[in-house]
Amino acid sequence: MPDVTKTVAAVEDAIAPPSAAEPAPKPKADKARSLWGDAWADLRRNPYFIVSSVLIFFLLLIAGFPTLFTGASPTAGDLVNHYVGKPELSKIGSEGWFGYDIQGRSVYARLIYGTRASVIVGIAVTLIVTIIGSVTGMIAGYFGGITDAILSRVTDIFFGIPFLLGAMVVLQSFTERTIWVVVFALAFLGWTQITRVMRGAVITVKQADYVHAAKALGAGTGRILFRHILPNAMAPVIVVATIALGGYISAEATLSYLGLGLSSPIVSWGVDISAGVQQIRTAQHILLWPSIMLSITVLAFIMLGEAVRNALDPKLR
Numbered sequence: 001m002p003d004v005t006k007t008v009a010a011v012e013d014a015i016a017p018p019s020a021a022e023p024a025p026k027p028k029a030d031k032a033r034s035l036w037g038d039a040w041a042d043l044r045r046n047p048y049f050i051v052s053s054v055l056i057f058f059l060l061l062i063a064g065f066p067t068l069f070t071g072a073s074p075t076a077g078d079l080v081n082h083y084v085g086k087p088e089l090s091k092i093g094s095e096g097w098f099g100y101d102i103q104g105r106s107v108y109a110r111l112i113y114g115t116r117a118s119v120i121v122g123i124a125v126t127l128i129v130t131i132i133g134s135v136t137g138m139i140a141g142y143f144g145g146i147t148d149a150i151l152s153r154v155t156d157i158f159f160g161i162p163f164l165l166g167a168m169v170v171l172q173s174f175t176e177r178t179i180w181v182v183v184f185a186l187a188f189l190g191w192t193q194i195t196r197v198m199r200g201a202v203i204t205v206k207q208a209d210y211v212h213a214a215k216a217l218g219a220g221t222g223r224i225l226f227r228h229i230l231p232n233a234m235a236p237v238i239v240v241a242t243i244a245l246g247g248y249i250s251a252e253a254t255l256s257y258l259g260l261g262l263s264s265p266i267v268s269w270g271v272d273i274s275a276g277v278q279q280i281r282t283a284q285h286i287l288l289w290p291s292i293m294l295s296i297t298v299l300a301f302i303m304l305g306e307a308v309r310n311a312l313d314p315k316l317r
Contacts, residue, residue, distance in 0.1 A: 039235075039311040049307035055300035063119040066112045070095070074113040074267045077104035084283040099285040101275060111289055113267040118297060121183055122249040128187040130241045133194025138225060138233070140195070141202030152199070159192040164251060171260045182261050186248055197240050201233035208232070235312040243305030246298040253294050269294045 043049045062069060072095040085100035087107075098107040140151040170185040171177055205211065206229060214224050255261030256270025264271060269290040276287025 039308070042311040043307060046307045046311065048303045049311075052300045052303035052307065055296065056304065059115055059119060059297055059300070062112055063116040066116065069093070069112050070106070070109045072106045072109035074105065074109040075265060077101075079104045082106075084279060084286070086283075087285050098289045099283070101272070101286045102279055102283070107272075107286060107289055110267050110272055111269075111293055114269045114272060114290065115293070115297075117179055117262060117266060117268045118249045118252060118294070120179055121186070121252040122245045122301070124180075124183045125186045125190060125248040126241050126245045128183070129191040129194055129244070130237065132187070133191040134198050134230075134234075134237055136191070137195040137198025137200075138202050138230065141199040142206055142221075142225060142229065144203075148199075151195075155192050155195050158189060159196075161189055163189055164254060167251065167255060168258070168260050171255065177261060177263060179262065179266065182252055182255065185255075186251055190244070190248065193244065194237055194240060197236050198233060201236050202229055205229050205233045239305060239309040239312060242308055243302055246301030246305070249301070250294070250298050 070093070078100075082096070082100040082104035084102055085096055085104070087099035088094060088096045091097055093108075095106045095109065098111065101107055101110070136151055136155070140148045140155075166189045167185045170188060171181065174181050211224060211228055214228050219227075252261055253268070253270035253273065256263070256268045257274045259274065261270055262268040272290040273287060273294070276283075276290065279286050
């Protein structure tokens, strides 16, 4: 007969809980992520974000360190040997890689050095309009009443001025149009869209329970605005500002093309495009290369803005 005692012991061992020396493993709890954490996780998987980020990093590298890419001067011309010289595409990175313009200057060197002016204008205008628009919209949306009415009407007045036409009028009042003069002209009229977006976001956020809780606990207005409302209302502003950055670069090139923006001796893609139009029948390369570079830059920032918008908008996930 089988040993009953051994059989019962085996059954008890099988159904007994784990001993204290070997506790059962606990499932790991998923760490809660914020809106920004979810957005970053989505961005890392978005090919548009990766491509646009690489392009923008490359543009910033060119703007910051142009001598790494060419040793030629963008202003030195040689009319005897290089007048509208054709591109030498086989000589990659050389002075004559993209040909020469009507003053015998290297198109490639001007393309590299022109990146700095466009990037500075785009980033500086975006930072200024984001700060002005965010502060104005936050004050209008949070306080409401007469404050909102006054700021909204001022915003409407500026919003009704055509952007490029208004910038042209402002720039006409300056005898010398440097990079910072162009930045001022574009920022003077470009803050209205950010203001409207921020105002709408603040009106929505200030109804949240955590804002009412902060007020009940006696938090001051400044702490509520900058600790609770601003971080939660910035998502749509960042999207609009990122997309608008490419538009400001395009606006600078347009104004320079019309002769109302940057001018020589400042190296700019818009200035080169304007000069290239005069030789479009005989030397198309003078117009072609700065136009391609401008298009790639604007496209990169628009792609980045779209990727950020898709990551921050829960409806698009």
